[in-house]
Amino acid sequence: MIFNPEYESMDIEARVKLQFARLKNLTEKLYYHVPFYRGKMEAMGISPRDIRSMADIALLPFTTKDDLRETYPYGLLACPQAEIEEIHMSSGTTGVPVVDAYTRRDIENWEEAMARTLAGAGGSRNDTVQNCYGYGLFTGGLGVHYGAKRLGANIIPMSSGNTQKQLMVMQSFGSTILTGTPSYALFMAEEAEESGINLKKLGLKAGCFxxxxxxxxxxxxxxxxxxxxxxxxxxxxxxxxxGVAFECEAKNGLHINEDLFFPEIIDPETGKPLPEGEKGELVFTTLVKEGTPLLRYRTRDVTFLRREICACGRTTIKMNRLFGRTDDMLIIRGINVFPSQIEHALIEIEGTDPHYVIIVDRGSNHLDEVELQVEVKKEFFSDETKRLEVLRSNIETVMKSKLGLAMKVKLVEPKTIERSIGKAKRVIDKRTI
Known part of the structure; x- marks a missing residue:
């Protein structure tokens, strides 16, 4: 289902014209109303009149998370404070949080983006959305909530945690769409299995994770x-x-809401734009944001963009699913490794569960040592030591082949690795301790 065909299936040339008009308006707004951005532009010797096409976006300055922290709380505000209706902040537990301030129109655009997202998963006004994202300063809970309301669906604002109650509500109210982190969805599935609940017999049809x-x-x-x-x-x-990007029924890349967010891929080392199809760091410019709009925000997420005809009828550009983050990248013995690469490598290995943790430490010889702890499926874990040894050896071989890195593999029993109701913790780097 396409929620808004006017924008989601727009002619590409018409969309570029719309994007440019919005970029010009944004650049002028930031130059004349946000001293932080005016200072950055003047330092680079540019002004809004230098932006004559979408390609000229490469002339504009980047924005980083450090910039957001240094301007906390209202240094990037582009409108009168009285127009701010809602505030959200980053979910991180260390350092100064980053602030996102929303006007009424910002909330409406957020609702629109999330309604498109839920519709991409087949959602409609006939659905009941059980929302397991956390409510509060974290954007996940309220973002889904607003989108479900815009879609006209019934919304159950469960938030995260309280898993037994989640399962009870799922059964009682016939939830049809589940939203939350994928790691928590798997945790819920394990709890359901232990409680004798057959999830396949419930009314669920889709999940947005x-x-x-x-x-x-x-x-x-x-x-x-x-x-x-x-x-x-x-x-x-x-x-x-x-609501920035979402998969449709094709499950072949995420459609970016291009009328709202302009994407670029850059070389993370040089900052130079990369051509379509080439992997690099994802950068976004908020084309219509009023509260705290951002120019060329460096997300640190690694992916690539591609434009293709999609069976769903949308014409928006797609981003590939993430390969990892530039700041999550581990450098081990001179080799760059993303934790997600390890998860992709585990796909090939029968007998393992999608629960793992990577432990990096310095050995007695001052060289990096890596231990990969992997959960083994219940039916595979037995007293047959030889069988487990073959599996362990196989994992080590695959990791060496895929990543070019030798690591010690430790097989652990099901549910040994700590679960999280939020983002799963995949890396323990003891080298910095």
Whole structure:
């Protein structure tokens, strides 16, 4: 289902004209009303009159998370404070939080973006959305909430945690769409299994999962356990929250809401724009944001963009599912490794569950040592030591082949690795302790 064909299926040339008009308006607004951005532009010797096409966006300055922290709380505000209706902040627990301030129109655009997202998963006014994203300063809960209301669906604002009650509500109210982090969805499935609940016999038909990287392996696991279609959604607090991009029924890349957010891919080292199809760092400009609009925000997420004819009828550009983050990248013995690469490699190995943790430490010889702890499926874990040794050896071989890195693999029993109701913790780097 396409929620808003006028924008989602817009002629590409017409969309470019719309984007440019909005970029010109945004650039002028920031130059004349936000001293932070005026200072950046003047330091680069540019002004709004230098922006004559969408390609000229490359002339504009980047914005980083450090910029947002240094201007906390209202240094990037582009409108009178009295027009701010809502505030959200990053979910991180360390450092100064980043602030996203919303006017009434910003909330309406957020509702629109999230309604498109839920519709991409087949959602309509006839659905009941059980929302397991956390409510509060984190954008996930209210973002989905606003989108479901705009869609006309029934919304159950469960928030995260209280898993037994989640399962009870799912059964009692016939929830049809589940939203939350993929790791929590798997945790709920484990709890349901232990409680004797057959999730496939409930009314669920789809799930919208995000807020953390997840693999095709996790998707298959979720779809098999719930008997649903699982869709990837993408967003970040700095830009607006969830609703920036979403999968349609094709499940072949995430459609970006291009009329609202302009994407670029850059070389993370040089900052130079990369051509379509080439992997690099994802950058976004908020084309219509009024409260705290951002120019060329460096997300640190690694992906690539591609424009293709989609079977769903949308003409918006797609971003590939994330490969990882430039600041999550581990450098181990001179080799660059993303935790998500390890998860992708585990897809090939029968007998493992999508639960793992990477422990990096310095050995007695001062060289990096890596231990990969992987959960083994219940039916595979037995007293047959030889069978487990073959599996362990196989994982080590695959990791060496895929990543070019030797690591020690430790097989652990099901449910040994700590679960999280939020973002799963995949890396323990002891080298910095």
């Amino acid at each position: 995000g807020a953390e990287p997840w693999s095709e392996n996790m998707r298959r696991e979720i779809e098999e356990r719930y008997g649903i279609d699982a869709y990837d959604i993408y967003g970040l607090t700095e830009i607006t929250g969830p």
